[in-house]
Amino acid sequence: MSKSIYEKLRTIPDGYLALLSFLCMLIPILHPLGMPLTISETTKGFYNTLVNLPEGSIVMVEGAGSLSNWDEFEASMLATYKLLFSLPVKILSWGPNTDGPIITDMLMKKIEPEKNFGKVYGRDYLILGYIPGGEMAIAAIAADTHGVATKDFYGNDLSQYPLWDECRNADSYAIIISTSTSCLNMDMQVRQWYSIHGKKILEINMACCSPMSVVYFPDIMPGGLWGAKGGTELEVLSGFPGPGARLSDASNLGVMPFLLFLVLANIGYLGSKYASKEKEEIAR
Amino acid sequence: MTLSELAAGWFYLFFSFAILTYLWKLNPLYRIAEAFSVGGLLAHSLIVTYGATFENLCIFPIKAGQWQRIIPMIFGFMVFFRLTRRYAWIARYPTCILAGVGTGVLFGATFDAQILKQIGMTATMFQKIDIFSAIITLISVVTVLSYFIYTHEHRGPLGISARIGRVIAMFSFGMNFAGELIWYLTLVVGILTRWFDNAIMPLLGK
Numbered sequence: 275m276s277k278s279i280y281e282k283l284r285t286i287p288d289g290y291l292a293l294l295s296f297l298c299m300l301i302p303i304l305h306p307l308g309m310p311l312t313i314s315e316t317t318k319g320f321y322n323t324l325v326n327l328p329e330g331s332i333v334m335v336e337g338a339g340s341l342s343n344w345d346e347f348e349a350s351m352l353a354t355y356k357l358l359f360s361l362p363v364k365i366l367s368w369g370p371n372t373d374g375p376i377i378t379d380m381l382m383k384k385i386e387p388e389k390n391f392g393k394v395y396g397r398d399y400l401i402l403g404y405i406p407g408g409e410m411a412i413a414a415i416a417a418d419t420h421g422v423a424t425k426d427f428y429g430n431d432l433s434q435y436p437l438w439d440e441c442r443n444a445d446s447y448a449i450i451i452s453t454s455t456s457c458l459n460m461d462m463q464v465r466q467w468y469s470i471h472g473k474k475i476l477e478i479n480m481a482c483c484s485p486m487s488v489v490y491f492p493d494i495m496p497g498g499l500w501g502a503k504g505g506t507e508l509e510v511l512s513g514f515p516g517p518g519a520r521l522s523d524a525s526n527l528g529v530m531p532f533l534l535f536l537v538l539a540n541i542g543y544l545g546s547k548y549a550s551k552e553k554e555e556i557a558r
Numbered sequence: 559m560t561l562s563e564l565a566a567g568w569f570y571l572f573f574s575f576a577i578l579t580y581l582w583k584l585n586p587l588y589r590i591a592e593a594f595s596v597g598g599l600l601a602h603s604l605i606v607t608y609g610a611t612f613e614n615l616c617i618f619p620i621k622a623g624q625w626q627r628i629i630p631m632i633f634g635f636m637v638f639f640r641l642t643r644r645y646a647w648i649a650r651y652p653t654c655i656l657a658g659v660g661t662g663v664l665f666g667a668t669f670d671a672q673i674l675k676q677i678g679m680t681a682t683m684f685q686k687i688d689i690f691s692a693i694i695t696l697i698s699v700v701t702v703l704s705y706f707i708y709t710h711e712h713r714g715p716l717g718i719s720a721r722i723g724r725v726i727a728m729f730s731f732g733m734n735f736a737g738e739l740i741w742y743l744t745l746v747v748g749i750l751t752r753w754f755d756n757a758i759m760p761l762l763g764k
Contacts, residue, residue, distance in 0.1 A: 299747050303754055345748025346741060372606040404610040413663045424618040464675065465667035481744065482737035485730060492687075493679050501737070502744045517751075524747040525740055532739065 280549060283542030286535065294531040302523035309523045316488065317507040320476050320497025323449060324354075327363050331448035332440060335367040336412070336463075337374035339453040343480060347377070347453060349505025349518030350478045354451065355381055356514040359391035359399075363448070366441050368402035368423070370411060374453075375403045375427045396435030403427040412466040416444040416473075444471035451476045457483035460490050468494050478504070559760045567756030574749050698726045 277285070301307070327333070335354075339347040358365055369375040378401050387393040402423045405411045414422050419441045424432060432438045440446055450473055452463045460477055467473040474496055477487050481501025491498065499508055502525060506518030576591035616631045633652040640649035680699055684692045704716055705723035712720045 295743070296746075299743065299750060303747065303751050343741075343745065345744050345751075348748075372603050372610075403614065404606050406607060406611050406615075410660060410663050423614060424622070425614055461672055464671040465664065469667035469670040469675070480737075481740040482734060484737060485734055489676060489679070494675065501740055502747075503740070520751065521744055521747050524751075525743040528743040528747065529740065 278546065278549060280542045280545030283538045284546060285542075286538065291531055291535050294534075295528045298530055299524045299528040302520055302527060306520050307523050307527075308519065309526060311503075311506060311510060311519075311522075313507045313511060314504075316484075316491055316498045316500075317504055317511060318497070319492055320499055320504075321357070321508060321511045323474070323476060323496040324357055324361065324363075327361065327448050329362040330364065332364045332366055332437075332446055333358060334415075334447040334450045335365055335378070336370055336450065336452045336454075337367050337378045338370040338455065338459075339374065339377050339478070340371065340455045341373045341377065343455050344377070345521060346480045346501050347478060347505075349502050349509060349516050349521060350499040351377070351381055351453065351505070352384065352516045353505055353508040353512055353514050353518065354478065354499070355385055355387075356391075356516075357508070357512040359385065359387045359393055360512075360514075364397075364437055364440070365399040366402070366419075366437065366447070367400070368415070369404045370408060370454075372404050375401060379427060397437055400432075400435055400437045400441070401427040402432075409462050409466060412462070413470075416466055416471055418443055419446070444473055447473060449474055449476060451478065453478040454483075455480060457486045459483070460487040460495060464490060464494055559756075563756070564760050567752070567760065571753050571757040574753070578749075697722070702727050 302309075324333075335358075337351075339351060355365075367375075367378050369378065382401070385391075387399060388395070393399055403426065405415070405422050407414065411422065420438075426432055426435075444467065450463065450467050452459060452475055454477070456462075457479070459479060460475065463475045463477070467475055474494060475490075477495055477498040477500075479487060479498070479500050481503065484498070484500040487495065487498055487500070499505055502518050502521040505516065506522045509516045509518045573591045573594065576587040577595070579585055580588045611634075616627055616634075619627045620631075633655060636652045637649050639645040639647075680695065683695060687695075701719045701723035703723070704719040705727065707716065707720070710716060
């Protein structure tokens with residue numbers, strides 16, 4: 275017996291979906307489209323919090339982004355660092371995982387803060403290495419930053435840098451920017467930074483983690499960037515273009531076949547249900 | 559583009575393609591890429607952790623006169639007794655300390671951060687977000703909570719509320735999965751972008 279049109283719609287092989295999605299993603303990669311973008315409240319909050327920081331504030335960046343999820347973070351982190359370097363604030367960065375400081379170093383090589391923003395390493399920004407311990411490391415840094423590191427990421431003695439003198443404990447930092455690949459990251463950050471020290475947190479995380487983090491918006495977390503889309507939004511707001519537009523255009527187009535197939539499968543499902551009911555009535 | 563950059567691009571293309579061949583079936587190409595990846599990551603983690611933990615937190619401070627750091631260092635070494643059957647019990651002491659400190663650090667602020675603060679924010683959200691979003695949030699919180707009431711049969715008003723709560727919870731899970739799909743697609747886009755930018759296009763002279 276041949277299949278009805280509804281049955282055919284319900285059983286389209288998923289290989290076609292993958293192929294169609296792949297082809298859709300290729301278009302913006304080969305030829306950027308510049309699709310329209312609405313800027314979310316959380317990105318606006320992220321931007322506004324940073325641009326309104328008082329002059330000379332120290333921003334702590336917890337760089338726990340992972341190289342395996344690099345494409346989710348690159349746009350957000352590049353735009354964030356560029357924005358920070360364009361402001362009269364200082365940055366202390368450290369890595370709660372082994373990838374973190376490497377990513378920060380890669381970003382610094384791309385951004386070139388000395389050349390492009392006139393910032394001086396050790397005076398305006400400082401990169402600590404990997405500090406093990408997870409949540410305990412955060413608690414230790416908040417209590418006594420000098421107790422957790424003696425050398426920076428490049429193996430230089432930290433005592434020679436003027437910025438290191440200013441980084442004592444949680445009171446030294448105006449805001450925390452936390453990057454992470456964990457959807458439970460904000461819970462940990464809030465426990466250690468907000469509940470104990472009253473520090474607000476901005477988050478950079480993967481797209482799938484936004485529903486878990488957004489519960490802290492806007493009181494505890496004044497803003498956040500999730501996935502390449504968040505990065506693209508900050509690129510637009512801050513005026514520092516980067517790789518985000520191409521990435522989010524491609525992933526947005528790649529989603530289209532999924533939506534199309536979702537509609538087709540539901541038409542197939544409802545249609546075959548209706549057809550089987552009709553058959554039953556005729557049989558009666 | 560230099561020759562080394564081009565080589566790095568093709569190296570990336572080869573290994574990412576080899577990993578993706580797993581979609582077809584388990585094969586030697588995938589196994590080679592997997593072994594490279596696991597081996598490389600392990601070596602990297604070992605070196606970084608040695609530098610960050612042993613040198614940065616123990617050796618350098620001790621050299622600078624912070625002798626008290628010898629105590630945690632000894633506790634750290636005690637973990638290695640786990641490798642012997644006879645003295646494996648010694649490893650329990652540092653493990654207990656680690657678990658105790660970890661629990662203390664975590665537990666102290668959990669109630670405040672994840673229960674009190676969230677209740678407070680939900681109660682005061684009408685002042686901070688638009689009225690429409692606030693009403694949706696309020697309905698969601700009440701109905702989803704009612705879905706998890708198991709001590710009373712889901713009938714009457716509770717049944718209606720629980721059913722609405724279930725639909726809202728499904729919306730929330732759907733949103734999570736949608737985010738996950740976007741995440742996977744972004745990673746695929748990243749791989750494709752690097753294939754074209756660093757390996758294929760330079761060969762075509764573009």
